[in-house]
Amino acid sequence: MTRSKVELHAHLNGSLHPARLWALKAHHERRFPHEPLPVFPAWFTPPISELQRRSLTFDDVFPLFGVVQALTDHPEAVAQAVEAVIDDFAADGVRYLELRSTPRAVPDRMTKLQYMRTILETMETRNARGQILSKYLVSWDRRQSLATAEETLALALDLRAEFPNTLVGVDLSGDPRSGDARSFIPLLEKARHHGLKLAIHLAEVPNETETWSILTELKPDRIGHGTAIHPSLGGSSRLWPALLTARIPVEVCLTSNLFCQSVPTLEQHHVVHLKAAHHPFVICTDDQGIFFSPLSQEYALVQGLLGSSNEAMDQLALEAIDYTFASDSEKDTLRRAFQLP
Secondary structure, eight states: OOSOEEEEEEETGGGOOHHHHHHHHHHHHHHSTTOOOOOOOTTOOSSOOHHHHHHOOHHHHTHHHHHHHHHSOSHHHHHHHHHHHHHHHHHTTEEEEEEEEOOOOBTTTBOHHHHHHHHHHHHHHHHHTOSOEEEEEEEEETTSOHHHHHHHHHHHHHHHHHOTTTEEEEEEESOTTSSOGGGGHHHHHHHHHTTOEEEEEEOSSOOHHHHHHIIIIIOOSEEEEOTTSSGGGTOOTTHHHHHHHHTOOEEEOHHHHHHTTSSSOGGGOTHHHHHHTTOOEEEOOBSTTTTTOOHHHHHHHHHHHHTOOHHHHHHHHHHHGGGSSOOHHHHHHHHHHHTOO
């Protein structure tokens, strides 16, 4: 299996492993001993067996997101979560990580600016220790208003002046059945104008009108998931050629797609079509803690599905560097590190 990897589609809250969440829970109980916390799902008691993991569905794991938010409601806990996630990715052979999270405020505990600054400061401190280089993508939730997204962008642009090498992009995510990504296009273009890269969750559910506009008008730097673009998975004979023509790299998250049932089976996953079309894609985790899917496991799934050699998987990891939001010099450094014997 490939030794060094990059991770380009990872959400902070969903990337916390069970042991990390229990540690955050203990921290929260010490800090706020009289505050009730949401209850972990009944199955969420370590050790979680492989049989339990395989029987879980998205409806089983979704409640965990609310628990994680309750546990990371002040800067100290956010910093602890960020460092834990970075360390876990590093332990799995990830040498470059783009971590995304939606800024949020918690009354009397944390402002949106404090939330973002905590992530950035923790990343820069961790980056200085070496082994892994991490970057932050500011997430906008498509269920929120344009005014909220505009406020978040203003904060991000202020912080970018202070953290130009670490705050590198904007992510548009959230429930794909809500809102309309097209309404965010002017703000996304503004973000791009100010030097931020664009990673857009797209076509997680069939939506030809929205998907066509994002592919042909906005042309983001990367697409997250893109499951419902190929005609066999709810896309169309118009959308698939548009993606191939645009050559926009796709962030592929196999386990997440299976959990969320956006693909019916592993064998029907759209990565097969991307590979056959020689279209750029990068293997990612999405929510490695919630879905029990470390990046090494995702690479193993892709290798088994495509029948690729170890050398081909190493080449796939090396090519993924091209799709990062790192600087040219950082990409060169990563390439040299990946090609070491």
